[in-house]
Amino acid sequence: MKIFKNYLxxxxxxxxTILLPIIITVPHVSRTLGAAGIGxxxxxxxxxxxxxxxxxxxxxxxxxx
Numbered sequence: 001m002k003i004f005k006n007y008l009x010x011x012x013x014x015x016x017t018i019l020l021p022i023i024i025t026v027p028h029v030s031r032t033l034g035a036a037g038i039g040x041x042x043x044x045x046x047x048x049x050x051x052x053x054x055x056x057x058x059x060x061x062x063x064x065x
Contacts, residue, residue, distance in 0.1 A: 030038065 033041065
């Protein structure tokens with residue numbers, strides 16, 4: 001019984017850590033930035049992701065040497 005109770009607590013905690021930021025953060029950010037701001041953020045984030053990917057690949061090559 002105790003294992004099942006701990007399982008339920010752990011599952012509820014994991015769900016809250018995933019859902020609570022989405023429920024609170026997404027509406028606030030969308031109201032604050034607006035559609036144009038979210039688009040700019042997405043564009044800049046995609047550029048940062050590309051640079052990070054290239055940097056990660058290069059670091060791996062140099063770390064082997």
